[in-house]
Amino acid sequence: MTLSKSIGRAWNSFFYEGFSGESLGLLRLYFGCGLLFYHVTQFFELLTLDPTGAQFYFLEPMWHFALLGIDHHVPMLSFVVFVVLMIATLMMALGKYTRTSIAVVILCIFFLKGNRDSFTGDVHHRYLVPIQMLFLLLLSKCGHAHSLDERCRKIKSRIEEWQASWPIKTMQFYCAFFYFWSVLAKLRVSGWAWADGGQIQEELLERSVMWGLTDAGEAIRNQLAFHMAQHPDLLMFLAHLTLAFEALFPLILFVRSAKWRLIFLLGVTFFHLANFILLYVGFIFLPVVFLIFFDLVPVHAWLKANFRHYVLRKPWSPAPG
Amino acid sequence: MSRRTVNSILVVYLLVVWTAVIVRCDRFPLTWVPMYSTYTPTEKIPVVVIDRKNMERGILVTHRDGSKGYVTAADLNIPITHFWRLYYQRMFGAPPAKHTQGNMNLGAVNRWIRGLDEGEPNFSVEWDWLVIRSLNKTLGYEPSDPKFIVGAEAESEIVHYQKKDLLKKDTSKPERTTLRAHPQWKDEWLQRWNDDTL
Numbered sequence: 001m002t003l004s005k006s007i008g009r010a011w012n013s014f015f016y017e018g019f020s021g022e023s024l025g026l027l028r029l030y031f032g033c034g035l036l037f038y039h040v041t042q043f044f045e046l047l048t049l050d051p052t053g054a055q056f057y058f059l060e061p062m063w064h065f066a067l068l069g070i071d072h073h074v075p076m077l078s079f080v081v082f083v084v085l086m087i088a089t090l091m092m093a094l095g096k097y098t099r100t101s102i103a104v105v106i107l108c109i110f111f112l113k114g115n116r117d118s119f120t121g122d123v124h125h126r127y128l129v130p131i132q133m134l135f136l137l138l139l140s141k142c143g144h145a146h147s148l149d150e151r152c153r154k155i156k157s158r159i160e161e162w163q164a165s166w167p168i169k170t171m172q173f174y175c176a177f178f179y180f181w182s183v184l185a186k187l188r189v190s191g192w193a194w195a196d197g198g199q200i201q202e203e204l205l206e207r208s209v210m211w212g213l214t215d216a217g218e219a220i221r222n223q224l225a226f227h228m229a230q231h232p233d234l235l236m237f238l239a240h241l242t243l244a245f246e247a248l249f250p251l252i253l254f255v256r257s258a259k260w261r262l263i264f265l266l267g268v269t270f271f272h273l274a275n276f277i278l279l280y281v282g283f284i285f286l287p288v289v290f291l292i293f294f295d296l297v298p299v300h301a302w303l304k305a306n307f308r309h310y311v312l313r314k315p316w317s318p319a320p321g
Numbered sequence: 322m323s324r325r326t327v328n329s330i331l332v333v334y335l336l337v338v339w340t341a342v343i344v345r346c347d348r349f350p351l352t353w354v355p356m357y358s359t360y361t362p363t364e365k366i367p368v369v370v371i372d373r374k375n376m377e378r379g380i381l382v383t384h385r386d387g388s389k390g391y392v393t394a395a396d397l398n399i400p401i402t403h404f405w406r407l408y409y410q411r412m413f414g415a416p417p418a419k420h421t422q423g424n425m426n427l428g429a430v431n432r433w434i435r436g437l438d439e440g441e442p443n444f445s446v447e448w449d450w451l452v453i454r455s456l457n458k459t460l461g462y463e464p465s466d467p468k469f470i471v472g473a474e475a476e477s478e479i480v481h482y483q484k485k486d487l488l489k490k491d492t493s494k495p496e497r498t499t500l501r502a503h504p505q506w507k508d509e510w511l512q513r514w515n516d517d518t519l
Contacts (some may be wrong), residue, residue: 043401053398056457119403181354199360217493
């Protein structure tokens with residue numbers, strides 16, 4: 001009885017406390033703005049194709065394309081859907097027809113990702129966290145604050161703390177465990193051998209030598225990766241560091257200090273940046289989702305005050321709090 | 322939504338995402354996050370070197386009438402990164418990463434769920450068929466067409482590094498080999514072509 005009560009208290013305290021309706025609305029706004037940029041980085045290559053050119057027959061359609069019988073790419077349709085995606089994302093950020101906009105964004109991502117990842121069967125994982133966030137925003141009342149929908153509403157509704165907190169806390173939970181599951185996967189597939197740094201060494205060699213070698217046997221491009229591959233001790237240290245930070249990521253859920261969370265997440269951002277530079281791993285823009293680990297109300301107030309003062313040249317009025 | 326409903330949603334949501342992890346499901350938007358997880362220690366590391374000229378020239382194809390030609394990324398209208406995967410990986414029978422991740426060290430429970438016997442791969446694909454099918458379908462050729470592609474060829478240079486050499490920082494003389502891929506059309510595929518099944 002006591003145990004179940006304790007679990008219930010911990011559950012409620014974790015999922016239903018900590019954020020206001022304002023926070024949720026601002027998360028939608030800033031995440032939406034980040035997504036506008038994110039979509040371009042993810043689907044840019046589809047826009048480089050000839051819209052009226054050949055329609056490629058996929059080597060291995062993604063599961064939902066296989067289910068729907070979509071076996072080839074219609075380039076013109078990708079252009080149209082991309083435009084719809086950008087408009088829907090902008091509307092989501094502004095909070096106009098919020099729920100419908102989010103649903104459209106999700107559908108467009110499924111369509112464009114389905115096309116991009118069906119060409120040769122390589123399914124990328126860069127939309128996993130964003131799509132979970134969109135799904136949770138869809139279920140939430142994120143359109144009830146900092147939105148055009150709210151301005152049009154005659155009867156203003158108040159969002160309770162629990163209503164604002166659970167979607168954000170669930171996003172935090174998913175994102176934190178996304179990294180944790182990555183460690184589990186490495187250990188399940190490769191065991192502790194992964195920690196010897198050999199996997200990183202192979203990747204570094206692959207991504208540097210792929211561009212060709214000089215007569216002296218030096219990599220033509222990405223020389224830093226090529227030279228790092230020749231330091232197994234450093235790579236073993238980096239492999240251990242990667243496993244440790246991924247395994248410990250869920251602890252961020254219990255860190256109260258925003259400053260420490262920021263320091264940790266800056267470290268993770270550096271990790272993604274290094275992976276991008278050395279290994280061409282495309283998670284470089286994933287840190288846009290780290291907004292979920294902060295209450296954006298004071299951030300927004302600070303940005304607003306600075307914008308008023310420095311851009312609009314209005315008298316200084318510091319942000320409350 | 323009431324708090325009770327939200328509790329139910331949370332329980333179902335957490336059960337679904339954790340089940341996906343346990344059963345190694347990697348179907349968007351569910352995942353067990355297997356990226357860069359596969360590693361088998363070896364003394365020799367093979368690395369593919371991309372030949373830009375080969376890539377620009379395209380895949381050498383043989384038509385049913387005996388003529389030869391090249392198929393480029395522009396002909397297929399696919400992004401260059403995917404053409405690279407097609408040329409250097411699928412043509413050589415190399416699967417996408419998700420296949421290797423899904424096949425490696427599959428536990429007893431996960432094999433049982435999928436009805437797989439010991440050693441039986443979770444993913445097994447006949448890439449030759451898919452490549453030939455895709456090239457012909459994309460370019461609009463039918464099996465009876467004289468221009469129907471009956472063979473495709475690609476060449477890949479592999480550089481092999483020994484770990485002991487890397488430890489000594491000696492990268493001057495790695496072993497080099499050249500591989501050639503040549504998927505060929507098989508008449509036994511005609512039924513699959515007509516049925517339009519992958």
